Amino acid sequence: MLRTIRLLITFDGTRYHGWQRQHNGITVQGVLEEQLGHLCKKNITLHGAGRTDAGVHAMGMVAHFHLGASIPLKAFTDGLNSMLPQDIRILEAREEKPEFHSRFSALGKTYRYDFYTGPLQQPTTRLYAAHFPGFFDSSRLTEALQLITGTHDFSSFERVGSRNRELQTGRGAVRTIYKATCSAHPHQADHWSIQITGDGFLRQMVRILAGTLIEIGMGKRSPASVQTALVAGDRTKAGMTAPAHGLFLEKIYYQQLFHS
Structure with a gap:
């Protein structure tokens, strides 16, 4: 067997x-x-x-x-x-058990996106945190983080062409975000982490969400633009795709999702 x-x-x-x-x-x-x-x-x-x-x-x-x-x-x-x-x-x-499947048995995932907003990034962190030097105000993200939480069609936050929309079945681009936060590193100035837990993610969805949230924190777009993007279902309405090296897959859930 x-x-x-x-x-x-x-x-x-x-x-x-x-x-x-x-x-x-x-x-x-x-x-x-x-x-x-x-x-x-x-x-x-x-x-x-x-x-x-x-x-x-x-x-x-x-x-x-x-x-x-x-x-x-x-x-x-x-x-x-x-x-x-x-x-x-x-x-x-x-x-x-024989019926276990790493992908299909998963109930959710947590991703973390790390970035640095100081003027000069240390070489030792360059491979593990994206660099966005300049103004960043995490309080500007409060509304946006609330807007992405819940069940939505995240078509605007998906890499163009990653799914054949004529053949899509099931929930399509609909996903549920259980928790989304942005926090400062307790011991390193200007180091930030965006953490997102959901029941599943589209191709590059976390990187596009992170890029959009970072642009909001930098004052380059309004918090309300998140709602506009969610309704539009148009990739051009969301923000940049943040660089890959800032992204970490933290945890996959199989028995109990992390809600709090």
């Missing part, structure tokens, strides 16, 4: 062309599948909870695979970590 093995993964996405396997670039999934193949002595197909763009980081990506061999779970943490490059680590391995 096939076992279902679930992995909790953290990675620095700087040198990867995203999560999903590609023929023309190194990816996190590709590296993991290659090393799992060596460990298990067979080809392994890894099913991730979602895709991440090139340069995006993860604190809590989840993926699963099926295996018939009685390899101990410790081999998928200690053993696999010894084979992986230092920018990918397995935090946990567990055996799941």
Whole structure:
């Protein structure tokens, strides 16, 4: 009988062309599948909870695979970590029920977007926080954060062409945001984090939301423009797509969503 093995993964996405396997670039999934193949002595197909763009980081990506061999779970943490490059680590391995699926069993996700508004960014943070030097007032985001919370059609906050709109089924671009916040780093001046928890996200949705919110905080657009964009269903009505390297996938929820 096939076992279902679930992995909790953290990675620095700087040198990867995203999560999903590609023929023309190194990816996190590709590296993991290659090393799992060596460990298990067979080809392994890894099913991730979602895709991440090139340069995006993860604190809590989840993926699963099926295996018939009685390899101990410790081999998928200690053993696999010894084979992986230092920018990918397995935090946990567990055996799941056969019906578990990393993507389809997920109830929600939390993403964090980090950015810096000071005049000169330290080289050591340049790969993990976007740089937007100048004025930024987080109080300007209060209304906008409230507006994106709840269930909405987020077509305006989706990368153009990422879905075939003629073939879309189910909820289309409708998603529910449970919580959205913007907070200052307690010990580092001018460092900010936008954190968004929802039941699912469209392609580049978090980066576009972050870019729109940052523009509001910088005084480049009004808080009410969020409502205008939500109603319009037009990508041109929302703000910029924030750079990928500021984005972190923090957590994926399978049993209980984070509401508070």
